[in-house]
């Protein structure tokens with residue numbers, strides 16, 4: 043750890059959360075998220091509305107983060123920002139803002155890959171929180187991604203499996219929509235699932251080669267199931283909501299765990315971390331706890347506030363790039379499909 047104080051101001055604007063965080067030597071001083079509620083009424087994120095809301099929120103969110111951290115702008119060592127992947131209009135707001143601020147304050151600019159940052163959230167300095175050791179496997183499960191990543195070092199990551207269509211978060215959100223639940227439905231399915239019978243209804247698991255995933259057929263299976271049952275009983279969903287949610291969650295977690303088991307077997311690495319919005323799910327958290335007991339895996343589950351989109355994760359990625367002096371220049375552009 044360096045003996046000087048390295049203060050990173052981090053900005054995240056890849057989707058529908060405008061977020062800013064301040065970290066000192068990898069420790070969080072402030073982590074502010076403004077969640078855009080405007081999308082709820084549309085049942086999903088509306089890109090143009092997201093960009094506009096980022097423009098409204100970005101200045102107050104950054105002010106709030108600096109105030110909470112009790113850090114003056116002149117004491118910030120570098121600006122880290124999400125370069126991608128994400129919605130182009132949303133990314134442009136954060137990218138342009140970060141460039142201007144870095145230029146105005148005459149401090150380094152650091153570009154961060156959002157998916158790497160979800161994984162690096164495990165390295166935020168926290169008391170009573172063990173960090174993974176390299177190499178480990180990370181399963182990134184969010185509204186936009188589903189990947190299994192072999193992590194050899196902070197920025198040495200290889201995607202060894204990923205979805206060929208929908209992301210797992212979409213499977214949760216689209217299933218929820220079919221059940222008449224508001225967006226984002228993932229947390230609601232989780233909530234109802236906790237009181238339901240996971241084996242009440244059976245949904246098919248896709249057959250996909252290797253370590254890849256597929257969720258588009260699952261969503262269709264849920265749709266046909268609900269259409270069929272409501273034909274017989276229009277109140278079917280209301281009467282069975284908890285059992286349906288539990289069965290959906292059970293199947294999705296089963297799909298994720300099957301591939302994770304395969305990845306552990308193929309790589310011989312049994313240190314497993316999860317990251318991204320869906321890692322807040324109680325079912326996947328429990329499945330990993332069980333895997334530790336049953337198969338001797340060592341599992342790492344992030345704190346709730348670092349699961350869904352946040353700037354703290356951008357800040358920790360930025361901090362490790364700062365230590366390597368890996369800075370961006372002002373010609374850097376946002377990348378909606380930013381692979382690593």
Ligand code: KG4
Pocket residue numbers: 057183184185186187210211212214215226227228229232318319320321322323324349350351
């Ligand atoms: O990482 P994230 O905030 O944004 C993306 O980068 O996509 O992930 C959002 C996704 C949404 O699909 C949301 O429904 C899902 O994470 N999610 C959950 C839970 N909490 C958030 N899905 C299932 N169970 C949860 N508890």
Ligand code: ZN
Pocket residue numbers: 156160184318319350351
């Ligand atoms: Zn994310």
